[in-house]
Amino acid sequence: MENEVLTTLPFLKGRGGAHCRGCGGKDLFTALDLGDLPIANELLRHSDGSLERFPLHLRICTECGLGQVEDVVTPERIFRDYRYLSSMSTTFLQHAADYVLQRVQEERFANDDWVLEIASNDGYLLRNFLPHGIKVIGVEPAQNVAQISESLGIKTISEFFSSQLAQELQLNYGYPKLIIANNVMAHVPDLIDFVKGLAILCGDETQISIENPSLGNILIGMQFDTIYHEHYSYLTATSVSAICKTNGLNLFKVDELSIHGGSNRYWLRNSSQNDSVDPSVALVIQHETENGLFDANKWSHYSLEVSKILKGFQEWLNKSREKDIRIYGYGAAAKASTILNSIEVEKGLIKAIADVSLEKQQRFMPPHGVEIISPQDLFVQKPTDILIFPWNIKTEIANFLYSNLDASVRLWCAIPEMHQVKLR
Ligand SMILES: [Zn+2]
Incomplete structure (x- = not known):
């Protein structure tokens, strides 16, 4: 089991003394220590088998407000043979279909406009764009899952999203009209590179929509069972705003959703677009502080x-x-x-x-x-x-x-x- 725990990324140094994955800050406090647990999506092949355990320790950065688990298991191990299929829940399918319908009704998609979804899973969301004649590309690292999406006629790139992949996509296809990244930003160990990738693909007309369960629900809703190794980061509006700002993106709106026990949908644009910020941003950030999210x-x-x-x-x-x-x-x-x-x-x-x-x-x-x-x-x-x-x-x-x-x-x-x- 060599090389399963990452030790090479600059901000990931293991237990004690680690830097924040979002801002590089050093001031993190323990929010919850669950001890040593197996990787949550790994299942045994035999009833008497056993799985390797890794520490699961949630900490929060006092500087940018990002929650994070300290010890890191490689994404290659977690996601290459991923067993979670989004299409298994009718609630999620309906949520995805509603979202796409809303986008198609509110946005004007020109002929050459295209939509990128990062972590497109089995195509549960992107497939809703196809009947409208809108071009889509999915990025899904789990090959077994990407194959399902391809079989639906969705162009799917089976790689991890990164700034390098973003450059290749931009070079080959130009800027997307819409970038969707649902329930993925928490899953990347190198969060800064991920956000840089978003910024690379964010042209002047691009909107980015990111959904992720909020750290607030773990605290307020006692949802500690959503802490697992594959969730490297636990987002807040406070942290998304801070991390995106330093990478040239602007958080201009936050929608509070009931899906996944309470998620936020973060809307981002290129910082060069000097337009107004919706009051929801300041409001959600204020609630996060008032609710004690950053209080040890x-x-x-x-x-x-x-x-x-x-x-x-x-x-x-x-x-x-x-x-x-x-x-x-x-x-x-x-x-x-x-x-x-x-x-x-x-x-x-x-x-x-x-x-x-x-x-x-x-x-x-x-x-x-x-x-x-x-x-x-x-x-x-x-x-x-x-x-x-x-x-x-x-x-x-x-x-x-x-x-x-x-x-x-x-x-x-x-x-x-x-x-x-x-x-x-
Ligand atoms: Zn931080």
Whole structure:
């Protein structure tokens, strides 16, 4: 397992004394230390296998407000064989379709205009532009996922986005009309190079739209299970504004969205475009400070709350052992891995975890090799209780489960604290 932990990038020096990934500053405080965890999207091939663990330690820069995990696992390891397909959730598909429709209605796309999506995944978003005759290019490093997108007729470059790739794209295709980068900026270890790449491709007519869950939701919504190694950075409007400004981009608007448990959509333009900044920018930045996002004491209190939630979850699992009940999980998402690996789970307490993704079925969730099965298998195994891990789409999942299961089956979520999920 040599070369899995990056040590060569200038700002990434490992535990202690690391510089901020966004601004190079040195003043970072501990927000939450989850200990050593496996990479959240890595699954076992055998029930008795084990995975390498890496420290997972969220810190926040007091200078630019960027949250970040300190120890870094290479993107090559995490993303080359990525098992997350955006098209697996109807909520995300609808969100993507709505976004594209809005863009097409609000913008005037000329014949030679084109749209670039960075981390275009399986083409779940870009495919919505095709019926409008708008040219699109996707950048998606995971080859297995890029192939799906290509099969839909979407030109897809299977590489990591970087300033170098941006230069090549600009040279070959000119400036895009629109650059979309959803749920990706947090995934890049060299954030500055990524932003430089955006700036290279940002012509005078280009708009950049970036969606990402906000660090505020981790704090306010107790969403600590969204901290994992592949999320190197935890964005705030404060940090996006600061980092982009030093690289020639201007944050001119922030939309607050409900997707992924609360995301921000950051709108960027070339700094040379001297036009007005929407009041939403100052407002969101002000709320971030007022909510204590950059306050070490607030996070220290938060760490205690997280411990209580994990304890509550563990007690719930243990209590179930005494009764005649059969607990299953639903959604073998990264969130499941983070929470299950943050507590001591007794083997056999969770019978299996169901997931619609064929990519995940017949693999096993660490630490105890809980089998991942199809939803159809879940239905015949007669669960009494199901724990929904992707709480951000719990209503969608609950609807699906209750349309296939007896109403006596209890559905649960562990975030923000252990609670039963009811449709009404
Ligand atoms: Zn910083």
